[in-house]
Amino acid sequence: MIQRYNKILILFLLVLATSNAFAQQIKGVVTDSVTHEPLMYISVYYQEKRDMGTITNIDGEYTLDTRRNGGTLVFSAIGYISKTVKVGSGNQTVNVTLAPDNVILNEVTVKPQKEKYSRKNNPAVEFMKKVIEHKKAQVLEVNDYYQYDKYEKMKMSINDLTPEKLEKGIYKKYSFLKDQVEVSETTNKLILPISVQETSSQTVYRKNPESKKTIIKGKNSNGIEEFFSTGDMLGTVLKDVFADINIYDDDIRLLQQRFVSPIGNNAISFYKYYLMDTLMVNKRECVHLTFVPQNSQDFGFTGHLYVLNDSTYAVQKCTMNLPKKTGVNFVNRMDITQLYEQLPNGNWVLADDDMTVDLSWNSNKTAGGLQVERTTKYSNYKFDPIEQRLFRLKGSVIKEADMLSKSD
Structure with missing residues (x-):
């Protein structure tokens, strides 16, 4: 049934693509x-x-x-x-x-009528200064070697569905499509999954001489894989949107734009911070802060930081999204959640990284489009010396010959 469903969707998209071939x-x-x-x-x-x-x-x-x-x-x-x-x-x-x-x-600034935000003598700002001062201890590259395993799942769905649309057009003609419809956990709207791609890899790093390699161990695709693998515009957008995000970097690159990290060295002058509460996250006491760009149209994030209430000032959880007024082309919504865990050696490392993005069909974002969900799990962090032959492999990304034949 899934294969028949994929063929119908591909045919449907091809018909749309060729209908104006001679225009x-x-x-x-x-x-x-x-x-x-x-x-x-x-x-x-x-x-x-x-x-x-x-x-x-x-x-x-x-x-x-x-x-x-x-x-x-x-x-x-x-x-x-x-x-x-x-x-x-x-x-x-x-x-x-x-x-x-x-x-x-x-010159475009947002000035709330009732708020007078000041960085001077602001407890939230003073606390964030300490978070930024201590962030070097959490950067993996301070180690001579590191390695970790990574599992990534990309799920793409049509997201402009309504009960009314499901009674018309292709959905009415091919009623079995309705059985594939589900509710998005992020937006609570109806979506129709059309592609799932899974990748299992290992990343190795050496400081001197510096070298970083990603070895693709296994790969599995179901549905319309062409959206991810071909060089078309959609594939390019997806790869750019879903670049890895490291909040410990000063800048985060997405869609060819520079976004200031909430814990970047210049973050204090870019964001407004607010202390919310002290609470428990995974049995550890954390300070909860919220942050928003000083200017809502700047390329920054809004979100929440949960920082350990101890001398490490390590981030245990971070949630971010794009402000609605940012105006990134073709992106209606972006939600990011990152969870960190402590290793036996004391390091805090990224364990879970989830991102959901709603993309529009057209530039004015009035029509529906695609929802793409990326679920990423990091595990098996190690800091022991790594065999040198791995760094002699050609290229930064190495694909194992049997990556498509690995078991689930």
Whole structure:
């Protein structure tokens, strides 16, 4: 049944993709006016019909069907001044340069009417300064060697379902699809899973000379794997969205943007912190803090930190999400939860890392799209010397020959 269901979905998507194969098209490249480098993830859409849009790929290229009477194209992204270009109805090439919008971004601030936030003599700020001062002790790279095992599961689902939609179109014609529908634990909305990919790997690190390798031990895919494995735009977006996040880094890179970590060296000037309570997390006393960007449109997170109430100031739990006004292209929602555990040697290390992202079909985010859930488990941390032959293997990612034939 699953195989039949996958074939139907693939056929359905192919029909959609080929229906406009002979339409007149506009194409071009979007570049930065200062650096002249191609810009990816730039929204391109018609001013007169916002649901007719696309985004640029990794090379800054875009392709868009023309309208019968032409129209005005809008090129926009956070951090750049939007540009409009009038276009006709035939095949044409429209290359565009966008200017950085640093001044405007710096001037946009949110000032709550009743709140007067001050960093001076603020207990939350003083506590976070100690967390940042002690974070070096929690960085794995202070060790001469380390290794760990990693299990990752990526689940992709159609997320724009409603009871009404399930009675129409493809869902009405192929009633068995309804049996695959489930409720998302994150959003409590109906979703239809279409792909699951599992990867088991081992990461090894050596400080001197520095080298880091990831060895793929096993891999398993069910459903429409092409979304993950091909070089199409969706696959590129997914790989970029689901990059590993280390809150102990100063900056976190997502979707070609720089997000300030809540415990980065510059976090005190970027975020507002609030002490909430002292509570128990996994039988350890923790200080609960919340954080929000000083400016809600900056590339930062909102969330909660649960920090050990002892001399280590180690993070035991962190939850983060993107503020709704951040405006990251094609991302409606992003939720991140990380849990840390203490090893026998005293180190606190990442044990669980879960992320859920809702992606839109179009740039104005009015239509539905995809929900992608990533569940990651880390285990078997070791800090003993590692055999040198592993670091002589070619490449940073090594795939074992029998990775596709491993048992569950």
